[in-house]
Amino acid sequence: MHAVKQYMSLSLRLPIIVGLCCLVTSGAGASARTAIPFTARQAPHDRAARGYFARATSRSTVVNGTIYATGLDYTNVYALNASTGAEIWSYPIGPSFSSPAVANGVVYVGSGDGDIYALDATTGAQIWSFSTGSAVSSPAVAGGIIYAVSLDGDVYALNAATGAEIWSYPIGPSSSVPAVVHGVVYVGSGDEGTFALKATT
Numbered sequence: 001m002h003a004v005k006q007y008m009s010l011s012l013r014l015p016i017i018v019g020l021c022c023l024v025t026s027g028a029g030a031s032a033r034t035a036i037p038f039t040a041r042q043a044p045h046d047r048a049a050r051g052y053f054a055r056a057t058s059r060s061t062v063v064n065g066t067i068y069a070t071g072l073d074y075t076n077v078y079a080l081n082a083s084t085g086a087e088i089w090s091y092p093i094g095p096s097f098s099s100p101a102v103a104n105g106v107v108y109v110g111s112g113d114g115d116i117y118a119l120d121a122t123t124g125a126q127i128w129s130f131s132t133g134s135a136v137s138s139p140a141v142a143g144g145i146i147y148a149v150s151l152d153g154d155v156y157a158l159n160a161a162t163g164a165e166i167w168s169y170p171i172g173p174s175s176s177v178p179a180v181v182h183g184v185v186y187v188g189s190g191d192e193g194t195f196a197l198k199a200t201t
Contacts, residue, residue: 061100063121068100068107077109077117079124089124093117097175099138101146103160108146110136116148116156118163128163132156135175142180145199147187149174155187155197171195 060069066088067080076090077100098110106127107119112135118127132150139148145166146158151173157166176188185197 061102063102066121068102068109068121070096070098070100070109077107077119077124079107079121091117091119091124091126096135097138098136099177101139101141103141106160108139108141108148108160110139110148110150112136114150114152116146116158116163118146118160130156130158130163130165137175138177140178140180140185142199147178147180147185147199149176149178149187151175155185155195157185157199167201169195169197 060067062068062082065082067082068077069080070077070093075092075094077093077096078090079088080086081088093109093111093113093115095112096110097112100107100109102108102121105121107121107124108116109119110116114132114134114136116130116132116136116139118129119125120127132148132152132154134150134152136151137149139146141147141160144160146160146163147155148158149155149171153172153174154168154170155174155178156168158164159166171187171189171193174187174189178185178187180186180199183199185199186194187197188194
């Protein structure tokens, strides 16, 4: 595999507005927070429901009215009703700085224990898991392939349906989130280099 590396130093804080949610991430490996500015009319009145919004607010993904969230302070990935905050399901993955990726009814998320999990988006049932050996950052999904970076120093490409490894490439310890554009995977490494890798090989 051929990699192109360019050096840059970036500190990003990228807000993403989805419905009523403002999602913000900042810094490599930092635990970002999700702000949900409900109006008084829209705010859930159930105290336990409001508690879930406060509890599971690491890095979140909102799909079809459901919030998927993890946290460095918590041991589960949560699926919450975006309107009420009620828990739909939770699944134990250990502390995580990974933002869940959701595609085709499956939630993909990395964990601090070194595993990448694929969970049914509706029920939370595990479909498969893949062990990398170290904490895993937020995965990206493109063309039926999962791309994720592990602190073991490798970026991994996995079959989204089975979890089978397609390829891996050493970039050094990193908590970068891969970006996939036109068949190329762009990912940053711990030495502030940026790699461009062929997505399929």
